[in-house]
Amino acid sequence: MTEVPLMVGHADNGRALTPRQAERRQRIFASVRQLITAHGCDAVSMRAIAADSGVTEKTLFNIFGSKDRLLAAAAFERSASVFGQAEAMSPEPGWPRLIALCDSVASVTLEAPDTARALAVPVIDHLALTGLDRLYNRHVGDALRVMLAQGFLAGSAPVDLLAYLVQLGMVSGVGFWAKGDVQDAELADYLRMRLAETLMPHAKAGAPAVRNAITTAQRALAARFAPPG
Known part of the structure; x- marks a missing residue:
């Protein structure tokens, strides 16, 4: 059976967690x-996580099933906070x-x-386990549908595909960093730049804004290659 990641605030059965x-x-x-920041993913065991967090190793396996799935759930939780911050911004x-x-x-x-x-490693190695596709389908997909309704994007723009490509752009960008x-x-x-390049082929009324985002980002990135003085 394909493993599915744990949702923030919910148990495996989909029920909300108790406080x-x-x-x-x-x-x-x-x-x-804390542990993977100090020691790296490979050096951290479920036993060490259990001892540091004050739970039993058996409890960790009962909740998450495996170390990879635990790391993926931690990455999901961190990414969910990113979307919350974006909405506030x-x-x-x-x-x-x-x-x-x-x-x-x-x-x-x-x-x-x-x-x-440290988290970039499990995210890239176990992307399917992280459940990031759910976050991007929901949040990025909602934004894209608004852009369709506004005429910012062409009506034929493939929302699910674009949300997935935006996800890959964000993940790979952090990976390159x-x-x-x-x-x-x-x-x-x-x-x-990665976001704008992904949307440019489908931009309609929003083409000037998307094109400007690409140009502005490329100009900023070009500063590294400017001759000294």
Whole structure:
């Protein structure tokens, strides 16, 4: 049977967690972030996570099933907070919300860079387990549907495919940053460029805004290659 990731605030059966269960899960995720930041994913065991979070190893396996699934759930929880921040940054849905998403991903990544680098590994290695597709289908899909209704995008724009491609752009962008291929100051611009390039073939009334986002991001990224002086 295909494993499915755990949703934030819900048990495997889809029921909402009790306050005690939610507190325990947040404690576990905090231990995961702390331990993998200090030691890396490979060096951290379920036993170490259990000891640090104050639960039994059996409880961890009962809840998450495996270490990979636990790491994926921790990444999902962190990503859910990114979308919440994006909505707070831009109450206006549609294109402004997607730009805010790029800025939120960059902001959360750079606020705790060591943790972000550590979590980039399980996200990329076990993307299907993270459940990020659900987050992107919901939040990015909603923004894209608003853009369709506004005429920002052409009516034939494939919403599900574009939401998936935006997801890949955000994940790979953070992955390139984690490897040092994208610098801290470049991350938000790089993510904006990936977003705009994904949507450009389907832009209609929004073509000038999307084209401008690409040009602006490329100009900012070009600063690295400017001759000294």
